[in-house]
Each structure stands twice: as structure tokens, then as C-alpha cells.
Amino acid sequence: MEPMLIGRNAVIYGGGGAIGGAIAQAFAREGARVFLAGRTAEPLEAVAERIRRAGGEVQTALLDATNESAVNRHADDVAAAAGSLDISVNVIQHGDVQGTPMAEMALADYLRPVSTAVQTLFLTAQAAARHMMRQRSGVILVFGGSGNPVPGMYLGGLQTAFEAMESMRRQLSSELGPFGIRVVTLRSGGIPESLPENMEGAGEIADAITTATMLGRAATLDEVGYAAAFAASDRAASMTAATLNISAGSLID
Template identity: 40%
Template sequence: MLLEDKVAVVYGAGGAVGSAVAQVLAREGAEVFLAGRTRVKLDRAAEAVEASGRRRAQVATVDALDEDDVGRHLDSVLNVAGRVDISVNAVGFDNGEQGIPLTDLTADDYCRPIAEYTRTHFVTAKAAGRQMVAQRRGVIIALSNPMAKAPAALSGCFGQYAAAVEGLATQLAAELGPDGVRSLCLRPTGMPASALEHDSAPGRMWRRAAERFGIGIDELLETIGGGTLSGEPVSTGDVAEAAAFVASDRAKGLTGTVINVTGGAVAD
């Protein structure tokens, strides 16, 4: 197994991507701690994780925008496990608008997603990074989106916040690398399955966008998941498998970089 005896924290673990990541990390041998805002979703994710792994998943409601809350949770992880080897931020917010021209957005509508996504990634990476520096090992994994590389009209500020998250991941790698800590970012393309989860943040945003475009949600999701070179959309499982590999010791040469998980939909 890739992650035998590793300790992982997954933020946003109640969401479609975070839950998939947690399941694969557990399957590969990691002890997984699930953090998120909605207990019922976390409990559902924990059941799936326990079915995938050999250990009971630890669940906690955590506000990943709050430094104190994240710090207290990480302290509790350290009390139980003694260390943290992997930190994954898969947090999603229903805080942005697509299908609206930039010139029609208010400054608050434009800035809020950028502020919140960069804040959560900074807060969680800071907490994990301090502990990983002390133990002189660890991997921090962020998630962005394809608009960071390929701007798309009517996509709001999604490309800008993703570019900021990618920049944070690479700078962390430069600063923490001498202490044995790797930092990188996964850049997946649109995953239609992530919108099908009941009451998911991507689903709510894409449904609003579909209404603005005057099309059905299924048609929009087909477009969002299209463009891959295989013709098949990227799945949450695909992203989770990539996360497990880059978190493993087999990927020691990967840090300070963005991993393209778009299925070729966005070329490097």
C-alpha cells in the first residue's frame, strides 16, 4: 500500500471530492481524519472511508476559514496520532457566480470567493506546515481548477482564486522544502459527478449558471466534463487516486508544482 501507517487530515471531507480522497487514502493504508462543516455529510463519508480502509475514521466539524478552529482540530489529531503526514484541502464553497459577465458582478461578488478560497488554503496549510516542519516531513495538497490555466468567459473569478491557490502551494514548497515538507496542487477539470451529490456546492452553483444560460443542468454538466482527450469526464475517483500517489513516498520528486488532472482538457 502506498500510504501504510501515514496520518492524513482531509478538509472538506464531506464533499464529493474530499470524500473520494479520504476513501482512497484509507484504502492505501492511511489513518484518516475527516474535517468539514456538516456533520451528516462527514458521518456518511466516514462510513465510506471505513469500508475502504482498515481503521475507524475520525470525524470533526471544523470551520476551515478559522485559524483557531483549525489549530484546535490539528492539536486533537496530534493527541491521537502523534503526527500529521498528509494534509489535503478539498474545501468547496457556494460563494461564486458563473454565467454572469465580470462587468455585471459587484466587487463583493468578485472578491469573496478569492478571499475565502485563499484563506482556507492558507489557514490549513499554515497549521499543517508548522507541525510538518517540526517533524521534518509531510505533504500539503491543494486543489484548484482548470480556469487557472485556461481563462473561460462567464466563469467569474474562479480562475483568479485558483491561480492564487496554485501560487500559494508553490511558494509553500519553496519555504518548507528545506525542512522536508512537500507542497503541491492538483488541478482537476470539471467533474460532473461532484454536482450530483445532494446539496453540493458545485451543484448549486452550476444549477444557477444553467438557468442563466437557459439550458438544462445535464447539458451544462456535459459541457463542463467535456474536452478530455479520452472523451470521458474526469471523476472524483481519478482525482483521489492522483492525490494518493502524490502524497506517497513514490512521489518524492514532486513538489512546488501543479499536477494536471484534467484528462488533457487543459494542455500544459
């Protein structure tokens, strides 16, 4: 079967992270030229090296995805060098504090992921949209997981951030649809593989994610990559203003 993303140019903000790296490798396997952006060189280069070893095309850039001028310059550079900007994915970390009940949490800790998520999605979607509108094509992927909270999982402002991103996705879909631009959210319900090994309470969080599923297991990083590649491809050409639910049944619409 022919690769799904041949000739596409994809920007992945947070491309050095576990989820961003999985999406980047899937895109590259499907023929896309991948542009990884993030704040730290080492993880970006580690993902890039895996892609290169597999024969994919990849470039990296140090970038703060909450910095408007930096995001705009990078998007312009990608479009100028590659000829188009076809896919934009934002999976940067939002600085959320987990494990603390809301009744005990500082206001700043609760609001941080909400503010960061809204700011960075606005900036990166806007930068991509300027080029996609001229092309009259493109895909913006949002990564979230909003749904009913699982008892015992203290997620702080993360659920609120996801709900805000879903509202933005709906508005972007409506405004950009006439230009042939699709906006889709991947909802995972949590990826245990993506939790840092040194994260306090990581084991308990992973168990809670798995217990909440109907299949008795959560989505894997590879499955996130497969789903993202499909959503970004022409095989999902009629999908916009929608969510692609890969939560193994933990998130019910």
C-alpha cells in the first residue's frame, strides 16, 4: 500500500517528547518531510536520528512554541524551504501539576496548563493557517483527552486545558473549513508509555489510565502515531470538526 503522506510537510511542536516523537516517526514512515520543533536540542536530535536511520527526511529547530514571533518565523521558514506547510501538530508540555486535589492546589498551578495550552495552540494554529489558507489545504491536529475525570486521578488544570482546546478546535474547524483546512483532535485518555519514569506517582497514574479502559489496556505510542498519520492523510479527507477517539473505551462521547 502506498504511503499516506508522500509530499507532505509536517511541523511537530514538542517533537522531542514521547508522543511527539511517535507521531514524527509515523509521519516519516508514511513519506512526510518532518520538521521537529522544541526547546531542548538533545531529545529533538534523538528522534531525528531514529527517523534518519529509517530513511526519513527530518529537520530540527530550537523553538519556544509560546513565543509568537519565533513560531511565525519558523512556520514561514518551513513553508519557504519546503514549498508548503501541510500538517501542524502541537504536543508541547503544558506544565500541569498532577496528583494534588483542587482543594489543595495553588491557583497558579491550576491555571498554568490552561494558559499555556490556549496560548500555544492559538499561535501555532494561526501560523499554520496563514500558509494553509493560501494553499487552500492543510491539517491541524490537536492532541487532548477531555472527558469525565477518573476518580482518584488528580489532574489539576489539565482537563480544563483540554476542554479549552476542544472549544478552539471547533471554532478553527468552522473558520478554516471553507479553505479546505481540516482540524481534528486525537483523544487518548492517557498514554502510560509517555509518563516519565521519574514522575512521582507514575505507576498509580498508569494503573488508573488502564483500569478506566474497556479493553483492559491503554493506547500505545505506536498506535498514537498510526492514528495521527491516518487523520493527517487524504484517507481521512472528510474528517474535520471531529475527534478521533483512541482511548480504548475510557472516553465516551
